[in-house]
Amino acid sequence: MVSVGHVVLVGAGNMGGALLSGWLANGIAGSSVTVIDPSPSEAMQAMISKAGATHHSTLPDGLAADILFLAVKPQLMEKVLPGLKPLVGETTVVVSIAAGTTLAFLTRQLGEAGMVRAMPNTPAMIGRGVTGAYANPKVSDAQRDAVQALLKVSGPVEWVSSEADIDSVTAVSGSGPAYVFYLVECMAEAGRKLGLPEDVAMRLARETVSGAGELLNRSPDIASKLRQNVTSPGGTTAAALSVLMADDGMQPLFDKALEAARTRAQELGG
Numbered sequence: 001m002v003s004v005g006h007v008v009l010v011g012a013g014n015m016g017g018a019l020l021s022g023w024l025a026n027g028i029a030g031s032s033v034t035v036i037d038p039s040p041s042e043a044m045q046a047m048i049s050k051a052g053a054t055h056h057s058t059l060p061d062g063l064a065a066d067i068l069f070l071a072v073k074p075q076l077m078e079k080v081l082p083g084l085k086p087l088v089g090e091t092t093v094v095v096s097i098a099a100g101t102t103l104a105f106l107t108r109q110l111g112e113a114g115m116v117r118a119m120p121n122t123p124a125m126i127g128r129g130v131t132g133a134y135a136n137p138k139v140s141d142a143q144r145d146a147v148q149a150l151l152k153v154s155g156p157v158e159w160v161s162s163e164a165d166i167d168s169v170t171a172v173s174g175s176g177p178a179y180v181f182y183l184v185e186c187m188a189e190a191g192r193k194l195g196l197p198e199d200v201a202m203r204l205a206r207e208t209v210s211g212a213g214e215l216l217n218r219s220p221d222i223a224s225k226l227r228q229n230v231t232s233p234g235g236t237t238a239a240a241l242s243v244l245m246a247d248d249g250m251q252p253l254f255d256k257a258l259e260a261a262r263t264r265a266q267e268l269g270g
């Protein structure tokens with residue numbers, strides 16, 4: 001594990017808590033982490049104290065941060081950031097995972113600093129997420145390595161070269177888990193319409209999507225190869241795919257859906 005210095009985590013809810021638990025499980029010393037959160041869950045408080053990390057309900061005077069990690073809701077940023085400004089020194093890197101909160105906004109609130117905007121997704125809660133991240137030019141190589149070490153506890157990190165790309169990351173992977181859950185719903189509903197009992201159709205769809213995801217995870221093959229492997233010419237899978245892969249099938253639908261997600265992300269960022 002690279003040295004991350006002193007990390008101040010602001011917000012230990014779903015995502016901040018998942019990251020904190022990943023840090024502690026992956027060799028970050030509790031003594032190098034301070035958590036600011038007005039009312040962390042009992043489980044979170046137990047984890048913080050067991051790891052020897054420090055918790056404060058509000059920001060104490062005199063705290064310094066090598067990495068200031070912001071994991072509060074975007075709508076709280078305006079209220080929370082002014083109080084955090086004293087934490088941001090010459091060598092501090094600020095990391096925000098808040099959807100739609102731009103680096104321009106963070107700079108207005110906190111002053112010029114090395115800053116990273118990162119977009120994790122919910123499977124981070126089981127250490128199986130993926131994160132897209134953008135670092136502004138003030139972030140040094142060492143700071144980027146330290147931030148990468150913190151982000152990668154929840155899964156792979158993909159760095160993008162412009163902040164605007166974070167809106168596209170949001171559309172693909174940030175919002176992506178919901179598309180997969182909806183795929184399960186659609187498959188189950190189609191199975192029900194074919195005459196299967198609703199609960200049976202749902203179990204079949206759920207296990208199929210999670211099992212196929214796990215197969216993709218474990219296989220060295222790319223998705224299209226795995227698809228071809230199970231598609232015999234003239235068979236049942238080919239019959240379904242001829243519908244899904246038609247000109248008016250899933251691709252144009254996904255193009256439209258992800259465009260809508262990116263547009264919304266752009267609107268949220270002002």
Ligand SMILES: NC(=O)c1ccc[n+]([C@@H]2O[C@H](COP(=O)([O-])OP(=O)(O)OC[C@H]3O[C@@H](n4cnc5c(N)ncnc54)[C@H](OP(=O)(O)O)[C@@H]3O)[C@@H](O)[C@H]2O)c1
Nearest residue numbers: 011012013014015036037071072073074097098099120122
């Ligand atoms: N969940 C996702 O799928 C996801 C994905 C990508 C990015 N994100 C981003 O991650 C961020 C956190 O989301 P989340 O789902 O983890 O939200 P969350 O569960 O509500 O966590 C936010 C935490 O911040 C705490 N908090 C409230 N006011 C605070 C303050 N003044 N100082 C410090 N902490 C404060 C909250 O406490 P209370 O509960 O007591 O208010 C809560 O524990 C958001 O900006 C979101 O956009 C989330």
